Amino acid sequence: MADEELRKKFAAKKPVNFKVDPAEGTHVKKVIGIVSGKGGVGKSFVTAMSACAMNREGFKTAIMDADITGPSIPKMFGVSSVKQVNEQGLIIPASSSKGIDIMSINLLMKNDTDPVIWRGPVIAGVVKQFWSEVCWGDVDYMFVDMPPGTGDVPLTVFQSLPVDGIIVVATPQDLVAMIVDKAVNMAKMMNIPVIGLVENMSYMKCPHCGEMISIFGESGLDSYAASKGIDVLGRLPLDSSYAKLCDNGQAEDIISEDLDQLVYRLKSLMDSEEQ
Template structure:
């Protein structure tokens, strides 16, 4: 008797958009897109957060700068389509180049290659009012259609949450690991666990946690003032089994570098010297 055909096998169509696509006990489908033929990227690191406003782009740029100072070739894929900030931080306002088939990223003064929707818009201050599937498609194109060249590290500045775009990045790009950004508030730390849980379900390792807004140092006496309450990052990281990569205070030097669009010269002393 002929063996009965399994009609419950997963297909690309049936698994698209499913958060369990990579861990399903049925047939595993690889949704990862091939890189542009002009790109050779050794490591892809996603920088994620459970919610907005915790300084994810600041951490992304700080990690990129750390690796640039070590002599690595680095790129930043700005996947926060509706709230892009990476180009302005680096003082990049020129438009991305293009060939008939590919997009050429812009290069910051420190050699970091940058791709962001702001580098494609006629008016970089114009709002991007697109639905989720379109945004996800653009992010995918930033991987498949951009001529990144030879990079040691590509950092992906992700939008907050666990929606369409993070799912697209996790499924479509060969992400080697993620760094989670948080702040001292209990609410934020609760949401951090959601981001860690999503990465776990997608079989992507969490490389570490960075806490922002940990304190502000009094300019007169040097005392650390815990504006947002006591930090519990060590306990949260221990619970997840990952290292704390840094605890960043509210630092005017970093803030001024962002406002003055010269992050290409920044050394962030609060993120530990680590190989990602």
Template sequence: MDNKFLEQPHETTKIKKVIGIVSGKGGVGKSLVTSLLAVAMSNKGYKVGVLDADVTGPSIPKVFGIKEKPFADNNENIFPVKSKKDISIMSANLLLERETDPVIWRGPVITGIIKQFWKNVLWNELDYMFIDMPPGTGDVPLTVFQTIPVNGIIVVTSPQELVSMIVEKAVNMAKMMDIPILGLVENMSYIKCPDCGKEIKIFGESKIDDVAKKFNISVVDKMPVNPEITALCDKGEIETAPDGNLKNIVDIL
């Protein structure tokens, strides 16, 4: 894609790799995957940032247990909030009076906020920035891709969805933007029996490997429904989650 669409970040911002995490709709685990990838790379010693661009359901601060407001100076510079493990985080939720306030901004306002998060936030030097993208493949995610130079996309699906159609839409969007799809995550793929460890596929045999093959995507991770992870999200302690949930994807980042 022509670079003229891309916006320049703050002059002090230097980011080596920007990864966008997309899904067909909300509730499939996009924010969880974004957070787990950020934590995994941070645990490896990289400098990591998370840009929560899902203004419709900004849940990143919650899973990291962040309540403080980002500091802004007189020159419209915004400083990201740091997590316990020093991950830099920016989210619309941090700008709301109360974190339970509903967000009813329309498309243009949302894209304006996301542009600000890119241009006015002093991200400093990062090895990885993970972007929790707005769900779907509509105007808002497209504008994000036209604003921020995303290096690769990870698609999150759940077995209850029309996975092939969702991946196809993401593939088409990625092609249009000339950004590679790095891998697929099938979330809530199975549950593990707490007694014997057996993997129970509550939604039947997974179709994700066939879908990956169909679209020529080689990296796939399958993540179980894990009540311990839900609990960590609720407590704002996602940074203490064990590594290894998204091993195949982490290996290629």
């Protein structure tokens, strides 16, 4: 068959729609993916802080923990199990002390230290079930904590959920440009808007004099963001008190103004749709 005939044959096929319908009774206005090009950058922490920031603004907020093999969101918020189902047999998500709804594989495990030893397609299927078999109710902002990299789960989320945009998490190391590029380029290939970048572990404050110290060297995030036309949404410090609060399930007690720009952008995203 000639090349031209092949092109016509495949062009005539309808594109496959991978979108999954939400569970009955679920109405989510905005779905925001939190991604990173590699692990160890504090993506789950940024997810938690983003949800807390929007919750404090009075928005109904939820977190879908799609990091199936490394779930940490429940521990940060001090929730341990999901035991309720509604009349339709749909799971009711757990709720934090300040009203953030949470769904994570760890909430369904007998022990939170049990490993999840599943292959990619099974993990991707669970993520879709978190959307289609969990009754989230009315949610203004759902933050999806995705595993690092550009594998099965991020692809599943982008294809299956109505993602309105992603927030990319990075650290100040020199390698950050290449790492961020991977996540940004994947989003572009999937036609998902990049809302902006958050730099975690950006600095620390001297406990004695308050001087800001760049432990990992000077950040190149501003120049990178400018070269890509992407906003920097905030910089989070390396702070041992934050780690202690998260370990104690008190992430909601962390008060920080470092994500003011992120809050502004997300509120603008909501306002633009309502106009």
